[in-house]
Amino acid sequence: MSKQVLPLNDVSECRVAPLVREPLSPDAAAELAVKLKALSDPARLRLLSAIASTATQEACVCDLSVGIDLTQPTISHHLKVLRQAGLVDSERRGTWVYYRVVSDALQQLSLLFGTDTLTVTAR
Amino acid sequence: MSKQVLPLNDVSECRVAPLVREPLSPDAAAELAVKLKALSDPARLRLLSAIASTATQEACVCDLSVGIDLTQPTISHHLKVLRQAGLVDSERRGTWVYYRVVSDALQQLSLLFGTDTLTVTAR
DNA sequence: GTCCTGTTTCGACATCGGTCAATATCGACC
DNA sequence: GGTCGATATTGACCGATGTCGAAACAGGAC
Numbered sequence: 001m002s003k004q005v006l007p008l009n010d011v012s013e014c015r016v017a018p019l020v021r022e023p024l025s026p027d028a029a030a031e032l033a034v035k036l037k038a039l040s041d042p043a044r045l046r047l048l049s050a051i052a053s054t055a056t057q058e059a060c061v062c063d064l065s066v067g068i069d070l071t072q073p074t075i076s077h078h079l080k081v082l083r084q085a086g087l088v089d090s091e092r093r094g095t096w097v098y099y100r101v102v103s104d105a106l107q108q109l110s111l112l113f114g115t116d117t118l119t120v121t122a123r
Numbered sequence: 124m125s126k127q128v129l130p131l132n133d134v135s136e137c138r139v140a141p142l143v144r145e146p147l148s149p150d151a152a153a154e155l156a157v158k159l160k161a162l163s164d165p166a167r168l169r170l171l172s173a174i175a176s177t178a179t180q181e182a183c184v185c186d187l188s189v190g191i192d193l194t195q196p197t198i199s200h201h202l203k204v205l206r207q208a209g210l211v212d213s214e215r216r217g218t219w220v221y222y223r224v225v226s227d228a229l230q231q232l233s234l235l236f237g238t239d240t241l242t243v244t245a246r
Numbered sequence: 247g248t249c250c251t252g253t254t255t256c257g258a259c260a261t262c263g264g265t266c267a268a269t270a271t272c273g274a275c276c
Numbered sequence: 277g278g279t280c281g282a283t284a285t286t287g288a289c290c291g292a293t294g295t296c297g298a299a300a301c302a303g304g305a306c
Contacts, residue, residue, distance in 0.1 A: 019168075019229065020175040023190075029165040029172070036168070040160035041294080042152040045142075049152070052143035061253065067146075074295055076254055081293095095252055095303060106142065110236035113229045164264075184283060197265055199284055204263095218273060218282055 018114050032112070035105065038085030043070060044078045048087060052101045060096040141237050155235070158228065161208035166193060167201045174211060175224045183219040 024032070039045060046068060051059045061079065065072055079099060082088045087106070090099045147155070162168060169191060174182045188198055202222060205211045210229070213222045 019172045020224070022172075022176050024169050024172040026165065026169065029168040032168055033163055033165040036159055037163035040156055040163040042149065042156040043294085045152040045155055045159070046147045046149065049142045049145075049147040053145050057143075062251095070294095071296060072252085073254075073256095073297080077294080080254085092253090092302085097253065101143070106236045110233050113233035113236070160263095166264085193264095194266060195283075196267080196285080200264080203284080215272080215283090220283060 019112055035085050035087060035109065038081050038087055041078065041081075043068065043075075044082055047075065047078055048082060048101065051088060051099050052106075058098045058100040060098050062096065064099070142235055158208050158210060158232065161204050161210055164201065164204075166191065166197075167205055170198070170201055171205060171210060171224065174222050175229075180226075181221045181223040183221050185219065187222070 039048070047064055050064055050067075051057070054063075061072070061075060064079075065075055068075065070078075079088065079090070083090055083099075085105075086102055088099045088101050090097050092098075162171070170187055173187055173190075174180070177186075184195070184198065184202065187202075188195060191198065193201075202211065202213070206213055206222075208228075209225055211222045211224050213220050215221075
């Protein structure tokens, strides 16, 4: 599986200017749209929420399949979209693949929609 | 900067369970997906940001057209999508139509992605 | 090695979504 | 009334996306 390398996003330099602060640059808008597009599907929202709300902040695909009326390949596809958007990452442990939320990514979005500066408290 | 009053939204009832709190119900996910889908396009993100970052929190279509390389019908289409998602509303005053952001909607999203309860401090 | 289970990828299909040119509507002004 | 400028709607094109079944892949147990 070494071919699927992916640039592994650099979340670090994400200086999210709140949406209300200054007009988004075309580049920033394009980058943001990727994350938001990944979140724009009900199934993916539920998957992300299901992962995020577990006690351990992680879940395997088999856990995520219960309660969602989609075939398992479709769920796998949605998880891939979330992963490529940098919202979750995954790790194989034995038979199962565990997905975790990338909390920095969620926080970035929270800051983005924040109406004023109170949000700077992050980290 | 006293103009930034905000309609004194009833944050109280804004019971947006943060994504990490409990699994989203199918209904909640579908409702959320509408807003996020509206935000999943770079052009709409830039339009929303352009509106939100004006001094008066509103802008007419002619203002929004400058700096965005899209035809006028396309911009009008994107604004319609934003409006139908409840993210902006519009008002005609004479010849021009002014768009405003619905700040409650943005705040809802900010709370949604908040990693924990710190966000409740707003205002 | 052979099975079995969990997960991903592949092809195909139907639908959705962004964009434009053309046209329509609305309001101001003469 | 007529005309003009600003905005909205329509219709069409075409690429993107959600979904599935089938097949491939990965690891553990035997």
